[in-house]
Structures are given as C-alpha cells and as structure tokens.
Amino acid sequence: MSRRIPCSLTIAGTDPSGGAGIQADLKTFQELKSYGMSVITSVVAQNTTGVQDIHHLPIGMLEAQLDSIRSDMPVHAVKTGMIANREMMKRIGEWLKDESSPYVMDPVMVAQSGDPLIQPEARQFLRENLLPLTAIVTPNIPEAEDIIGEKITTLEDMKLAAESIVKSFGAGAALIKGGHMEGEAIDYLFDGTTMHVFSSDRVETKNTHGTGCTYSAAITAYLSQGVPLVDAVEKAKNYVTAAIRHSFSLGKGSGPTNHWATREEVFHYE
Numbered sequence: 001m002s003r004r005i006p007c008s009l010t011i012a013g014t015d016p017s018g019g020a021g022i023q024a025d026l027k028t029f030q031e032l033k034s035y036g037m038s039v040i041t042s043v044v045a046q047n048t049t050g051v052q053d054i055h056h057l058p059i060g061m062l063e064a065q066l067d068s069i070r071s072d073m074p075v076h077a078v079k080t081g082m083i084a085n086r087e088m089m090k091r092i093g094e095w096l097k098d099e100s101s102p103y104v105m106d107p108v109m110v111a112q113s114g115d116p117l118i119q120p121e122a123r124q125f126l127r128e129n130l131l132p133l134t135a136i137v138t139p140n141i142p143e144a145e146d147i148i149g150e151k152i153t154t155l156e157d158m159k160l161a162a163e164s165i166v167k168s169f170g171a172g173a174a175l176i177k178g179g180h181m182e183g184e185a186i187d188y189l190f191d192g193t194t195m196h197v198f199s200s201d202r203v204e205t206k207n208t209h210g211t212g213c214t215y216s217a218a219i220t221a222y223l224s225q226g227v228p229l230v231d232a233v234e235k236a237k238n239y240v241t242a243a244i245r246h247s248f249s250l251g252k253g254s255g256p257t258n259h260w261a262t263r264e265e266v267f268h269y270e
Ligand SMILES: Nc1ncnc2c1ncn2[C@@H]1O[C@H](COP(=O)(O)OP(=O)(O)OP(=O)(O)O)[C@@H](O)[C@H]1O
Pocket: 111, 112, 139, 140, 141, 177, 178, 179, 180, 185, 186, 187, 200, 201, 202, 203, 204, 205, 208, 209, 210, 211, 212, 213, 215, 237, 240, 241, 244
C-alpha cells in the first residue's frame, strides 16, 4: 500500500553550528521521517557561545523562496522560528493566510545566549497578526510574558498564560514551556478546551542550545503525518527530552542537543 509522503516546512533563521534554527529543524524533520524543506529569513553567524553577526535576506528573496515552495511542493505542516522584522512577518503572514496545513509558531525573540533575534517593535505585529493564524504557539516563559504582558512565576501562572494566549490572543493552542523554571521540566498545553501537562525529569546539563527549535520542529513533523495535536506534543516532548538527555558537549558554550538520540543504537560520547 502506498502512503502519502509527509512534508514539513520551516521558515526561520540559520545556525552554522547546527544546534538551532533551520539546521535543527531539518535534522528533526529527517529524524522523525517527515520530508524537510526550508525558507531562510536571516543568515545568522552564531555558535554555542552566542550570536556574532546577522544578515537579513532581502524581502524579494524571502518572497521568491515562499513562491518556490507554493508553486511546486506539498506542505503538510509549517513552522516559523526567527522572523526578524515586521516586513518579513507581513509577507509570511500573507503566505500563511493561503496555507491550509497546520501552522506551528515558535515565537523566537532572543537566543539562549541573550542576543536579540527580532526587532522589539516587531513583537506586537507577531502577536496581533501571526498568532491568530496558528494551530499552536510554543513560547518559553519570557516569550509568554512578552505576549500576555504579565510576569509568570508559578505553575498556576503558566496555565493562566496558556489559556489567555488562546482565549484573548487568538492562538489555536498554546504550549508554555517550563525550561526556565526550577525543578521538573513541566510544559502546559491549552488546546482551547482542556489543559494538558507534559513533564519530565530535569537533565543536569548546560547543553540545551536549540531545544525550543527542536521541540517545535518535532511537533510540526508529527502534525505533517496527521498525528492529532495533543499526541503530537506528547511525542515531541519525548523526543526533545531524549535529545537533551544525550546532548553533545560540543563548542565552548551551551552545546547542541542530540537529534538522533531516539535511534535504537544510542552511543555515548566523551
Ligand atoms: N534541563 C532540561 N532537562 C529536561 N528538559 C528540559 C531542560 N531544559 C528545557 N527542557 C525542556 O525542553 C523544552 C524546551 O524548553 P525551553 O523552555 O528551554 O524552551 P526554549 O527556551 O524555547 O529553548 P531554549 O532554552 O533553547 O531557548 C521544554 O519541553 C522544556 O521543558
């Protein structure tokens, strides 16, 4: 019996060191057996220690890439990561309005190193124009605080934020990631009707560069295969947890996660 080839698209910035951005997304799509495609917004010179330089592609080149996909390739799920400015957001929003596949937004604002990845004035545009198009948005705590305009300090606050992002800001569903909280790594998903919780033991490691990208890419890959949203998040949580547990001590800073950690033969490295 022949089966549809699941196809995932990421629209995001790059990471030459391979842990975050487009590179992390494509590795994740490949690992989870979804055909991976990418539209690049910005070329970022970065590594495990931080961001060294950023070059935003001209708008025409962004549009040309989006057209290349639309005119030729099937898309069964799409995610966005770093979109640096309003102009890019506007074009991507127009493209997404004509897209019928589920849209996963990782509302990337700063790199883990603290370096800003989007212009401050673009945040409002993201909130007002792209958020309502999502099937799911996946903010970490600082990103969720930025969206709702309130501090999040407790697990109860995380749940309230998830509900508010859906009910007041129009997201299809909201997954608030607790990587920045103490203790267990707890995430809350509000899908419009029910609050779901996904939790794992915290792995004692500094090598978490790209966890957010990897998580949202995994959700996208599962959605492209027709897995229902809550199951897709559960499977993606298992994937990202394994990728953190077997992460790599590469580079001088926060090392990358291990995208092949769920393969049967997991090697251990120095
Ligand atoms: N040390 C850890 N051990 C286990 N799980 C973790 C750890 N740190 C983060 N996570 C989990 O990884 C996923 C990504 O969460 P996080 O809040 O770190 O996102 P992010 O901030 O977007 O990513 P990044 O830290 O790369 O910027 C979540 O499921 C979170 O619970």
